Amino acid sequence: MEKLDGRRSWLWPTAVAGGAVILLAGLAWFAAPPRLPQPDPNGLSLPDFFAGKSVSKGTVTTALVFTEAFTAEFDGKQTGDRFQLDERFAFADGKRLQRWDLVRTAPGLYGGTVATELKTGDLAPPMPVVGVQTKNGAVLDYDGYAPGGGGTLLHFRHEMTGRPDGTVANHVIVSKFGIPLATSDVTFAKSRAALAPY
Structure with missing residues (x-):
């Protein structure tokens, strides 16, 4: 198992007993992965x-124990059905x-990749992403890497609500x-002033 430093330690809950992890892994083996919702083109x-x-601000919480705040700035560009962020x-x-490259593959559906900067400063290879527009938001689902983390491949599910x-x-x-292993709650906005209540 890769050793993780500082903030990146949230990727593997070191305080959990080995037997409990094995039991949870066994139960998860039989659990069906969450499905993507039905697309809503509107x-x-x-x-x-x-x-x-x-802009955004949010927190990441590991195993209900460790919480860290962060912010982010976005720059997005659309060319036809292709969107780069x-x-x-x-x-x-x-x-x-973190660099997103998404394409609208059908009404309400997205495909594409995400590439993430690791703790080494290198951008990891782009990983496939699938996405769905929903009635009140969107869902993105992919296997990838934590920003500033190591080479451990993780699963990420973003559930967005307008x-x-x-x-x-x-x-x-x-x-x-x-x-x-962790959860993150984030608010996206078009200006820092709009983030003030959150």
């Missing part, structure tokens, strides 16, 4: 929301880039072998 359009400049995270120990004030709430579940 739902939240990620390219429309993230076009141009956007640079997400620059700011953590206490530095900044990390709010009446124009912001978007994003709940992220990070797992490995079906076992939840």
Whole structure:
């Protein structure tokens, strides 16, 4: 198992007893993975929301024990059905880039890749992403790497919900072998002023 430092330690809950992890892994083996919801072409359009400049703030919590705050800045560009988005995270120990390259594959459906900057400063190889527009938001699902983390491949599920004030709430579940390791709650907005209530 790879040794993780500082903030990245949330990727593997070191305090959990080995037997409990094995039991959970065994149970997860038989559990069906969460399905993607039915697409709604009239739902939240990620390219429309993230076009141009956007910002976010949020927290990541590991095993209900360790919580860390972070912010991010976004720069999005749409060309036809292709949408490219640079997400620059700011953590206490530095900044990390995550680069999204999404394509609308059908009404309400996305495909594409995400590439994440690791703790070495290198951008990991792009990993496949699938996405769905929903009535009130969107879901992105993929195997990838934690920003500023090591080479451990993890599963990420982003569940986004649009709010009446124009912001978007994003709940992220990070797992490995079906076992939840961490969660993140984020608010996306078009300006820092709009983040003030959150």
